[in-house]
Amino acid sequence: MRRAIRDHDSDTQAEYERLLRQYQNSISADVQVELGKMDADYNRLLSDVKRNEALLLQKNQELEQAIAAIRSDVSRRNEGSSQEAKAYLQSATGTFHVIEAKPHEKFMPKRLQIFFNAIKDGQQLYKTGLFEAAMAVAISAKSGLERLGYSIDDKVEEWDRQFDLFSLKLNYLQSKIQQELLDWEQYTGNPSNGNAEVRTRHLISINYWCRGEFANIVQTVKKYQKYVTACSQLGKDVYLKQADSPSDDDIKKYIAEIEKSEQRLSELSELYKKRYAASCERSEWGERIIDFLTTEINLVWLESLTGFKEATSEALTSKDYLDYIKSQYNDLAIKEDMREWLKIVFENSSENQIYVYILPLEAHGNVINHIILHIDYHGPEQEMYSRDIYQHICEAIQLTDENDGIVNYASDINELKVSENKVYSETGKDLERMKRQNR
16 A cells, blocks of 8 residues: 555656646746747847847937038028118118218208117118018118108208399399389489499489488398308208208298399389479479569568478488488488478468478379468458469469369368378478467
């Protein structure tokens, strides 16, 4: 039994060991297979990794080449943008200098400074590498400068047109003034023949009879001639940059004043000659009346009360009056104004004062002398005597029509004083003063 058990255990042990070895062999075989698979997978993976590393290296090289190419292209583009931006900035700067040479401050004040600042900004952008922005600023600035240049050119062209018209009208007014002098010399029969002193006296006379307006017109010419002279001496381009050169609106105002002066000179041209002629006529009439009334009806001529109207305080200080008195009489003590009325005073045997006023009445460009007669009776008015004196005066001045209103008898001084006619009103006031003074 024991042997059988022992044999059985031995067989079982041997089987167990056989099976164990078989199992171990099987496990070893499986492990080897798995190891083989793992080795194959590893080798395959290692091969893939190496292949991928090669591909990655290639890709890296290609990427580096691409980056280098891109960098090169950007550099080229930047270099191109830099040159282009620089060119545009230079072009804008050149245009700026062209506009700067124009009279921009006169016609477009403060505008150029805007573009100056814009170009400066573009240059700063260029320095920081923002070439495209610098280029855009330069293009915009140049475009604006060109438009500004066109506007200035238009303004200059209009200024030229106005200044040429201004010069022509000024020259025309100057020629009219010269012609007026020649006409006056011919009218008075006293040519200057190049004599500066005589010519000056003529100019003074014209101004006197124009009541100072002629000198104002001459002064207007002198005032504006300085602009024409300055422009001619400096040249238009330089002159327009002067602070005191007139603007287009100024020139239009000057033209209007010249035209006004020219129109006034045309009006005065005949008027002042008529004033002079009327004054000469007053003197002539006065002499005739004095001769006739003193010789024909034996009136006493009161010479101390006779004369032209005393000059007003304003006239006594005026240049036209002072220059005329000095040039004609060289005696500034004279206070009579030959442009005003002439007063002649007589006295009859009854010691009644007879006042004769020869008055220049000026209207509608004409000057006509009228006579106002007044007799200061100590008693009631003697109508027949007044009528006789009236007729004697008409006869003295050789008046053919006594009813034409040239000679008027004034019995009522108050009526003269309240007259709307200034000359009559002043005559009435003077008559009242004379009568009060001589009583």
